[in-house]
Amino acid sequence: MHFWEEPIISGEKGSGTVFFSGCSLGCVYCQNFEISHKNEGKLITPERLADIFRELEEKGAHNINLVNPTHYVLAIKEALNIYRPNIPIVYNSSGYESEETLNIAKEFTDIYLLDFKYISPDRSQKYSGAYDYPEFAKNTIIKCVEHQPESIVENGIMKKGVIVRHLILPQATREAALVFDWVKNNASNCFFSLMSQYVPFGKAGEYNEINRKITKREYEKVLNYIMDSSFENIFIQELSSGDEKYIPDFDLTGI
Numbered sequence: 641m642h643f644w645e646e647p648i649i650s651g652e653k654g655s656g657t658v659f660f661s662g663c664s665l666g667c668v669y670c671q672n673f674e675i676s677h678k679n680e681g682k683l684i685t686p687e688r689l690a691d692i693f694r695e696l697e698e699k700g701a702h703n704i705n706l707v708n709p710t711h712y713v714l715a716i717k718e719a720l721n722i723y724r725p726n727i728p729i730v731y732n733s734s735g736y737e738s739e740e741t742l743n744i745a746k747e748f749t750d751i752y753l754l755d756f757k758y759i760s761p762d763r764s765q766k767y768s769g770a771y772d773y774p775e776f777a778k779n780t781i782i783k784c785v786e787h788q789p790e791s792i793v794e795n796g797i798m799k800k801g802v803i804v805r806h807l808i809l810p811q812a813t814r815e816a817a818l819v820f821d822w823v824k825n826n827a828s829n830c831f832f833s834l835m836s837q838y839v840p841f842g843k844a845g846e847y848n849e850i851n852r853k854i855t856k857r858e859y860e861k862v863l864n865y866i867m868d869s870s871f872e873n874i875f876i877q878e879l880s881s882g883d884e885k886y887i888p889d890f891d892l893t894g895i
């Protein structure tokens with residue numbers, strides 16, 4: 641159970657989160673380095689995955705939160721055909737998605753939780769090894785908003801819709817403003833979630849400019865820019881969230 645997602649996702653009872661091994665991006669600062677880069681994890685069947693969904697639902701989870709599901713969509717679909725929980729399914733993705741994958745995800749997704757990490761191809765190439773990420777991320781957001789155009793929130797808990805997240809990187813306040821502007825102009829009916837939890841992990845030490853947390857000044861610059869806009873549905877993470885204690889232990893709990 642995960643309690644540190646946006647309040648409309650985690651609620652009071654928690655989000656029933658399943659982390660998948662591997663990742664289609666290679667972010668040098670990844671906080672989930674062991675599972676995303678080193679592929680740590682445990683091999684399970686779609687039948688067991690269906691049982692995990694059931695167990696999370698029985699624990700009272702507000703939703704099933706599929707983290708980094710991209711390369712497992714067929715297995716997830718198979719698991720959901722075995723057991724479809726009576727709570728929303730959250731597709732929690734980097735945004736680096738193909739049309740083909742999105743078409744499969746569409747069959748089972750109620751809520752999209754999408755990163756929009758960079759709008760600059762150069763920065764995207766440098767830190768995530770994917771020059772084409774911005775174009776894929778934009779297309780992903782547009783397609784997901786087409787699929788779930790309306791945000792439905794009942795008693796403070798999201799049932800359907802799209803949340804676009806942006807993690808502020810050090811020395812990238814302009815990038816954050818451009819990402820926000822794009823979302824405001826192209827996906828104005830979704831939620832925007834500004835994240836400040838950046839902590840240099842993985843190979844971030846090899847890049848001097850990102851080998852630190854963001855400063856209060858950087859945080860406030862982006863915050864002020866966003867708050868000056870007329871965009872309505874915004875989540876803001878407090879600067880104190882940039883702390884290792886908010887990173888889950890990947891100890892195979894629940895698998």
Ligand code: SF4
Pocket residue numbers: 663664665666667669670671672673676708734768
């Ligand atoms: S930060 Fe997210 S998208 Fe990037 S490598 Fe890690 S899990 Fe993948």
